[in-house]
Amino acid sequence: MHIFVTGGAGFIGSQFIRDWAERFPEGHITNFDKLTYAGNLANLTAVEAHANYRFIRGDICDRNALLEAIPANVDAIVHFAAESDVDRSIAGAAEFVRTNVVGTQVLLDVARERGAKRFLHISTDEVGGTMGLGWFFEDSKLDPRSPYAASKTAAEQLVRAVGATFGMDYVITRTSNNYGPYQFPEKVLPLAICNALSGQPIPVYGDGLQIRDWVHVADNSKALQLALLQGKAGETYHIGGGTPQTNMEVLRTLLSMLYCHESLLKRVTDRLGHDRRYAVSYAKIERELGWHPEISFPTGLRSTIHWYRQNQEWVKAVRNGEYLNYYKAQYGLNLPAGQVV
Numbered sequence: 001m002h003i004f005v006t007g008g009a010g011f012i013g014s015q016f017i018r019d020w021a022e023r024f025p026e027g028h029i030t031n032f033d034k035l036t037y038a039g040n041l042a043n044l045t046a047v048e049a050h051a052n053y054r055f056i057r058g059d060i061c062d063r064n065a066l067l068e069a070i071p072a073n074v075d076a077i078v079h080f081a082a083e084s085d086v087d088r089s090i091a092g093a094a095e096f097v098r099t100n101v102v103g104t105q106v107l108l109d110v111a112r113e114r115g116a117k118r119f120l121h122i123s124t125d126e127v128g129g130t131m132g133l134g135w136f137f138e139d140s141k142l143d144p145r146s147p148y149a150a151s152k153t154a155a156e157q158l159v160r161a162v163g164a165t166f167g168m169d170y171v172i173t174r175t176s177n178n179y180g181p182y183q184f185p186e187k188v189l190p191l192a193i194c195n196a197l198s199g200q201p202i203p204v205y206g207d208g209l210q211i212r213d214w215v216h217v218a219d220n221s222k223a224l225q226l227a228l229l230q231g232k233a234g235e236t237y238h239i240g241g242g243t244p245q246t247n248m249e250v251l252r253t254l255l256s257m258l259y260c261h262e263s264l265l266k267r268v269t270d271r272l273g274h275d276r277r278y279a280v281s282y283a284k285i286e287r288e289l290g291w292h293p294e295i296s297f298p299t300g301l302r303s304t305i306h307w308y309r310q311n312q313e314w315v316k317a318v319r320n321g322e323y324l325n326y327y328k329a330q331y332g333l334n335l336p337a338g339q340v341v
């Protein structure tokens with residue numbers, strides 16, 4: 001089986017590639033990634049030497065690059081590539097529309113031309129918008145409220161449109177907040193872990209009572225593999241951790257695991273339009289494909305903290321932008337450094 005993965009140098013994509021390569025050593029994986037500030041080839045050292053793995057640096061908005069990179073009759077496209085940070089989308093939506101919407105459309109066009117047998121599209125619980133009570137189901141109303149969520153909603157709808165119009169085989173997954181190793185420390189949990197480990201303040205948006213659900217990235221990766229191999233064409237599956245809790249609860253648990261005092265928490269002005277509560281139901285994927293999260297939040301959080309402790313070199317390189325120097329030397333890329341944390 002040959003899979004063509006976009007955005008595989010990012011947090012979730014690299015977990016998926018590492019897991020897939022271990023599970024199917026005979027399979028072929030092409031990882032197509034633009035290497036933005038969020039793409040980090042150090043996440044993939046475990047598979048670099050794999051005979052059937054190849055990395056291609058490229059932009060999903062570049063039709064010619066995709067035509068060259070995607071082999072005819074590729075078995076599946078697994079589409080992770082996206083601009084993924086809500087705060088960045090509030091600061092400027094243009095890159096989000098370009099990558100998440102236009103990029104998805106270009107990729108869909110080329111996937112069809114190349115006769116891809118399946119298109120697995122990775123979406124987010126944020127397309128459902130903020131929830132009062134109750135759960136977000138696969139057929140619930142879409143109500144995106146940030147530029148990031150709006151661009152991801154448009155991307156999903158393009159995938160469905162190509163399925164309906166041209167009969168393309170696709171599966172869409174929507175996942176809640178992922179956490180685990182190799183996550184870029186602009187996102188709340190790795191930022192909090194890295195700051196706590198170095199005794200720096202941890203920013204808390206507003207009152208910290210926003211509710212999020214957390215799923216470990218290794219559990220998500222298993223769900224994605226199932227969706228790819230056994231998901232029903234044209235279906236959407238929610239992947240959640242079943243652990244909705246406030247940001248403040250999460251940060252307090254984290255601090256207690258690190259024996260740090262709560263005085264490290266520093267209230268900052270709330271994010272504009274901050275969604276109050278997300279709550280995906282994963283009942284459908286459990287019922288139809290037999291998946292449920294296996295890693296409890298406390299266990300996953302402890303192992304994530306352990307990973308960041310043990311991988312200070314990775315953290316240091318990400319924080320001081322060393323990996324960007326590597327890209328400059330390797331590809332002549334002058335990337336802007338990611339948010340310095």
Ligand SMILES: NC(=O)c1ccc[n+]([C@@H]2O[C@H](COP(=O)([O-])OP(=O)(O)OC[C@H]3O[C@@H](n4cnc5c(N)ncnc54)[C@H](O)[C@@H]3O)[C@@H](O)[C@H]2O)c1
Binds near residue numbers: 060079080184
């Ligand atoms: N992280 C989460 O908690 C979460 C939750 C729900 C959904 N998602 C979705 O999962 C997917 C992966 O998320 P992540 O957290 O791994 O993201 P990430 O930001 O860590 O990685 C994104 C990857 O995409 C690449 N990329 C960006 N623009 C590109 C382009 N134009 N062409 C090719 N590659 C490009 C980047 O270089 C990077 O490697 C995204 O689609 C995101 O919307 C993430």
